[in-house]
Structures are given as C-alpha cells and as structure tokens.
Amino acid sequence: MRTHSGLAVSLALGFATLLAPSNETTMFRGGPAHLGVYESRSAPTLSKVVWQFKTLRAVVSSPAYADGTLYVGSADHNLYALKASDGSLRWKFQTDGSVASSPAIDQGRVFFGSIDGNFYAVDAQTGKKIWSFATKGERRFTAPGIHGAMPRTEMMADPFDVFLSSPTVSGDVVYFGSGDHNVYALDTRTGQVKWSFATGDVVHASPAVVDGVVYIGSWDRNLYALDARTGVELWRFQTGADTVIYNQVGIASSAAVANGIVYVGCRDGHFYAVDARTGKLRWSHDNHKGWVISSPAVLGGKVYFPTSDGTRFKALDATTGALIFNIANKAVSFSSPAIVDRFAFFGTSDGWVHKLDLTNGSITAEFRTDGNRENSSKYIGPDGKIKDNVYPDFTLDGMILGQNHLYSLGAVLSSPIAVDGVLYFGSMDGNVYAVN
Numbered sequence: 001m002r003t004h005s006g007l008a009v010s011l012a013l014g015f016a017t018l019l020a021p022s023n024e025t026t027m028f029r030g031g032p033a034h035l036g037v038y039e040s041r042s043a044p045t046l047s048k049v050v051w052q053f054k055t056l057r058a059v060v061s062s063p064a065y066a067d068g069t070l071y072v073g074s075a076d077h078n079l080y081a082l083k084a085s086d087g088s089l090r091w092k093f094q095t096d097g098s099v100a101s102s103p104a105i106d107q108g109r110v111f112f113g114s115i116d117g118n119f120y121a122v123d124a125q126t127g128k129k130i131w132s133f134a135t136k137g138e139r140r141f142t143a144p145g146i147h148g149a150m151p152r153t154e155m156m157a158d159p160f161d162v163f164l165s166s167p168t169v170s171g172d173v174v175y176f177g178s179g180d181h182n183v184y185a186l187d188t189r190t191g192q193v194k195w196s197f198a199t200g201d202v203v204h205a206s207p208a209v210v211d212g213v214v215y216i217g218s219w220d221r222n223l224y225a226l227d228a229r230t231g232v233e234l235w236r237f238q239t240g241a242d243t244v245i246y247n248q249v250g251i252a253s254s255a256a257v258a259n260g261i262v263y264v265g266c267r268d269g270h271f272y273a274v275d276a277r278t279g280k281l282r283w284s285h286d287n288h289k290g291w292v293i294s295s296p297a298v299l300g301g302k303v304y305f306p307t308s309d310g311t312r313f314k315a316l317d318a319t320t321g322a323l324i325f326n327i328a329n330k331a332v333s334f335s336s337p338a339i340v341d342r343f344a345f346f347g348t349s350d351g352w353v354h355k356l357d358l359t360n361g362s363i364t365a366e367f368r369t370d371g372n373r374e375n376s377s378k379y380i381g382p383d384g385k386i387k388d389n390v391y392p393d394f395t396l397d398g399m400i401l402g403q404n405h406l407y408s409l410g411a412v413l414s415s416p417i418a419v420d421g422v423l424y425f426g427s428m429d430g431n432v433y434a435v436n
Contacts, residue, residue: 025038025064025065025066025417025418025419026064026065026066026104026105026106026169027064027102027103027104027105027106027166027167027168027169028062028064028102028104028166028167028168028206028254028295028415029206029254029256029295029297029336029415030338030417032168032169032170032208032209032210033208033209033210033256033257033258034206034208034254034255034256034257034295035256035258035297035298035299036256036295036296036297036298036304036336036337036338036339036415037297037298037299037338037339037340038338038339038340038417038418038419039340040340040341040418040419040420040421040422041420041421042341042421043340043341043342043343043355043418043421044340044345044355044418044421044422044423044435044436045355045365045436046345046353046355046365046366046367046423046435047365047436048435048436049433049434049435050087050422050434050435050436051086051087051434052087052370052431052432052433052434053080053082053087053089053431053432054430054431055074055075055076055078055080055430055431055432056074056076056078056430057074057075057076057098057430058074058075058407058427058428058429058430059072059073059074059075059414059426059427059428059430059431059432060073060075060098060100060162060163060413060414060426060428061073061074061099061100061101061102061103061112061414061426062102062166062336062414062415062416062417062425062426063102063414063417063424063425063426063432064102064103064104064105064417065084065417065419065424066105066124067124068083068084068085069081069082069083069084069090069124070082070083070084070424070432070434071103071105071110071112071124072102072103072414072424072426072432073098073099073100073101073102073103073112073114074098074099074426074430075098075099075100076098076430077094077095077096077097077098077099077114077116078092078093078094078095078099079092079093079095079099079103079110079112079120079122079127080092080432081110081124081127082432084419084422084424084434087432087434090127091126091127092127093120093122093127093129095114095116095118095120096114096116096118097114097115097116097117097138098114098115099112099113099114099115100115100162100163100164101113101114101163101164101165101166101167101176102166102206102415103166103167104166104167104168104169104174105124106169106174106188107188108123108124108125109121109122109123109124109130109188110122110123110124111167111169111174111176111188112166112167113138113164113165113166113167113176113178114138114164115138115164116138117134117135117136117137117138117179117180118132118133118134118135119132119133119135119167119176119178119184119186119191120132120133121174121188121191130191131190131191132191133184133186133191133193135178135179135180135182135184136178136180136182137179137180138164138178138179138180139157139179139180139202140157140158140159140161140179140202141157141158141161141201141202141204141219141247141250142155142156142157142158143155143156143158143247144156144247145245145246145247146158146159146246146247146396146399147160147246147247147248147399148244148246148394149394149395149396149398149399150394150395154396156396157396158247159396159399159400159403160293160308160399160403161202161204161219161252162334162413163204163252163334163413164179164204165177165178165203165204165205165206165207165216166206166254167206167207168206168207168208168209169188170209170228172187172188172189173185173186173187173188173194173228174186174188175207175209175214175216175228176206176207177203177204177205177206177207177216177218178202178203179202179203179204181198181199181200181201181202181203181218181220182196182197182198182199182203183196183197183199183203183207183214183216183224183226183231184196185214185228185231194231195230195231196231197224197226197231197233199218199220199222199224200218200220200222201218201219201220201250202218202219202250203216203217203218203219204219204252205217205218205251205252205253205254205255205264206254206295207254208254208255208256208257208262209228210257210276211276212227212228212229213225213226213227213228213234213276214226214227214228215255215257215262215264215276216254216255217250217251217252217253217254217255217264217266218250218251219249219250219251219252220250221238221239221240221241221249221250221251221266221268222236222237222238222239222251223236223237223239223251223255223262223264223272223274223279224236225262225276225279234279235278235279236279237272237274237279237280237281239251239266239268239270239272240266240268240269240270241268242268248267248268248269248289248291249266249267249268250266250267251264251265251266251267252267252291252293253265253266253292253293253294253295253296253305254295254336255295256295256296256297256298256303257276258298258318259318260275260276260277261273261274261275261276261282261318261319262274262275262276263296263298263303263318264292264296265291265292265293265294265295265296265305266291266292267291267292267293269286269287269288269289269290269291269309270284270285270286270287271284271285271287271292271296271305271314271316272284272285273303273318273321282321283320283321284321285314285316285321285323287307287309287310287312287314288310289309289310290307290308290309290310290311290312291307291308291309292305292306292307292308293308293333293334294306294333294334294335294336294337294346294415295336295415296336296337297336297337297338297339297344298318299339299358301317301318301319302315302316302317302318302324302358303315303316303317303318304316304337304339304344304358305336305337306329306333306335306337306346306348307332307333308332308333308334309332311328311329311330311331311332311333312326312327312328312329313326313327313329313333313337313344313346313354313356313361314326314327315358315361324361325360325361326361327356327361327362327363329348329354330348330350330352330383330384330385330386331348331349331350331352331385331386331406332348332349333346333347333348333349334349334413335347335348335412335413335414335415335416335425336415337356337415338415338416338417338418338423339358340418342357342358342359343355343356343357343358343364344356344358345416345418345423346415346416347411347412347413347414347415347416347425347427348411348412349386349406349409349411349412349413350372350376350380350384350386350406350409350411351368351369351371351372351376351409351410351411351412351427351428351429352366352367352368352369352372352412353366353367353369353412353416353423353425353435354366367423367433367435368410369409369410369412369427369429369431369433370410370427370429370431371407371408371409371410371411371427371428371429372409372410373410374410374429375408375409375410376409378405378408379405379406379408379409380409386406390402390405390406391405406428407428407429408428408429409428410427410428410429410431411427411428412425412426412427412428413428414426414427421436422434422435422436423435423436
C-alpha cells in the first residue's frame with residue numbers, strides 16, 4: 001500500500017461536533033440532499049480487501065446499501081444484489097443495456113435506469129420485476145467536433161458522458177433524469193407518471209430533493225429548481241457558454257443542497273453556489289477550465305470536490321467560496337467523494353482510490369485496483385502520472401480508444417460508500433470491491 005503527503009493546511013474543523021445525520025446509504029450520495037456524508041463505526045484504512053465480486057464488464061454505477069445487501073449495476077446489463085458481508089450473489093436482474101445508473105432502495109423496492117431506455121422497479125429481496133417505465137430513449141450528449149476533435153463539423157456523441165441519472169426517492173415518488181431531455185417523477189408503487197419536465201438537452205445528473213423542490217442540472221447549461229409535487233419550474237440558473245466551440249458546456253455533476261444553498265459543478269470550468277430559494281448566484285469558483293463531473297460533498301461549512309482537467313481535489317468555504325486547500329491528483333476524477341469522520345474517499349481514472357484527511361488536505365492511504373496492477377506499466381510513467389500515449393490522436397475514435405486505455409487501468413468512476421468500516425465501490429476492471 002503506497003501513501004504520500006499532500007498540501008498540509010490545518011483547518012481546525014471540529015469534526016466530532018459537525019458530523020451530518022446521514023446514515024442512509026439507500027441512494028446516490030447517501031440521501032436526497034446529496035451531501036455525500038456517511039456514518040460508519042470507523043473510517044476504512046484501505047489496507048485490506050474484504051471481498052471482491054467480478055462482473056462481466058465495467059462498473060460505472062455507484063453502490064447503494066440496505067439491510068445487509070449491496071446493490072450495484074454493471075455494463076454487462078445486470079443489476080446485482082450482493083451480500084454485503086462476503087460479496088456472495090443474492091440475485092441479479094438483467095436489462096437490455098448497460099446499467100450506468102446508481103440504484104435507490106425504498107419500501108422493499110430497488111429503482112434504477114438502464115441504457116436500454118427503461119427505468120425499473122424490482123423487488124429488493126427477490127430481484128423480480130415489479131414494473132418498468134419506458135422513456136423516449138437514452139442517448140449521450142452530442143455536438144459537432146466534440147472537444148475539438150476532427151472533423152470539426154461531424155456530430156459526435158460525447159465519450160465522457162458516462163453516467164446515467166441516478167434516482168432519488170422522496171415520499172412515494174421517485175425522480176430521475178433521462179437522455180430524452182426530460183426529468184421524470186413516477187409513483188414508486190405503480191410506475192405511473194406524476195409529471196415530466198422537458199429541458200433543452202440530455203439530463204444525466206441526479207436530482208437532489210429538499211423541502212419540496214427538485215434541483216437538477218442538464219446538458220443545456222441550466223440548473224433547474226422544480227416543484228417536487230407538480231414539476232412546475234421555480235427558477236433556472238444558466239452556467240457559462242463555450243466561446244471556443246469545443247463543447248465545454250453542460251452539467252453532469254449532481255447538485256448537493258445544504259443550508260439554503262445549491263452546490264454544483266459544471267463543464268464550463270467553474271463550480272457554483274446558488275441560492276436554493278431564488279436561483280441567484282451566491283458565488284462561483286474558477287477551476288481554470290477544469291471540469292467538475294463529480295457531485296460535491298458538504299460538511300461543516302465546507303464543500304469538497306475533485307476536478308477532471310487540472311487533476312485537483314479542492315475544499316472551499318461553503319458560504320464564501322474561499323479556497324481552503326487545493327491538492328494535486330495524478331489523474332482526472334469523475335468519482336464523487338464520500339466523507340467518513342474527517343476523511344474523504346474518492347477514485348481516479350488511473351485505478352486508485354484515495355483517502356484524504358480533511359483537516360490538512362493530505363492523502364493518508366490509497367488502494368490499487370486489479371486493473372492498475374495488471375496494466376499500469378503500459379500507460380503510467382515512473383512519476384505515477386498517465387503517459388501521453390493514452391490518447392493516440394485528436395479524433396473521436398482516438399478519444400474512445402484513450403478511454404478504453406484508461407478503463408483498462410481499473411479506473412474508478414464509481415462513487416464510494418462506507419458502511420460499518422467498509423468502503424464499497426465499483427471499477428472499470430469489472431470488479432465491485434469491499435475494502436476496510
């Protein structure tokens with residue numbers, strides 16, 4: 001196990017009195033507010049594999065936990081229910097496409113979406129289908145000459161649009177976004193549509209639901225606040241435009257809501273704090289073209305997130321946006337941080353999971369996936385950073401090939417969760433890991 005030190009900046013956070021009351025792990029980011037804070041009897045040390053379960057393809061989905069069972073999707077088209085203590089298979093449910101959505105569990109039902117364009121409710125004990133709902137079809141964000149790829153006039157699907165919207169359950173309603181541009185609210189018991197709301201583009205962010213309001217971003221650049229009961233738009237906040245026409249726009253990050261503020265990252269290179277009631281900008285932070293794809297974590301008056309480009313992990317004052325610390329990663333991160341006690345856990349595209357001490361911004365432990373062990377010599381240099389040969393050229397084909405190279409490293413795009421001292425997460429090497 002390797003460790004290294006990061007930027008040491010003492011924060012005097014007083015974590016003993018600041019832990020959020022978020023022991024739920026039944027949906028993405030731990031609950032409807034998406035705070036990313038998990039109660040656990042201890043913080044995992046990342047020193048020992050408790051178990052690992054091999055699916056047949058990559059695992060983008062983030063796990064959810066309920067009643068001793070871990071639920072997680074795979075690109076092999078299945079949703080898996082695994083015994084959390086030993087990783088043994090309880091059941092699997094097959095769809096007709098990759099399950100890149102993270103499941104939500106409520107009242108004995110598991111809710112999730114598939115790239116096949118359907119949204120499912122299955123029995124949590126047996127894996128039997130209760131109902132399914134057909135959207136108008138999934139698709140990725142598309143644009144001409146995506147990210148500057150040649151030829152510049154060709155419409156291209158974005159290879160970095162990797163997640164599906166993960167559902168949030170509040171009351172008897174399940175909320176999620178779709179590649180068909182809509183946000184949906186369905187009755188959890190029947191799957192009947194309570195309302196739908198049309199945005200201007202793909203919706204792959206996951207909805208935060210707080211105090212009767214749904215907060216969700218779209219690839220159309222807007223963050224929306226919708227009435228949770230009716231779907232009526234309350235306000236929208238527009239993020240930045242792309243002046244270079246490389247399609248650096250849109251919201252893939254899932255919003256977190258705390259103390260009347262909505263926090264969300266964007267592909268325009270900024271991180272935003274927006275007033276939850278009015279939709280007015282409180283503050284923004286410039287990541288100097290660095291995307292924020294992950295969902296931020298919020299605790300103790302501070303907000304935490306990693307970036308993609310720029311390869312950073314940052315802590316900002318939640319009220320003012322002032323930078324508290326800014327440490328370097330060795331690779332990009334799409335993985336949302338999970339906070340346990342005074343530590344944040346997150347994955348990076350080089351196949352490592354990191355444990356970061358929030359009191360001083362230092363990395364205290366790391367875990368290496370099987371994919372990294374097997375393939376790091378091909379694409380990672382002596383300095384621990386990804387080599388230039390990962391992306392062979394500036395075409396869409398070159399970007400897809402480069403993504404496949406990174407995925408072979410066991411990239412961790414999945415967001416970890418912590419339960420009873422164990423960290424659970426998926427990897428692009430096809431494994432679901434349980435590490436303590």
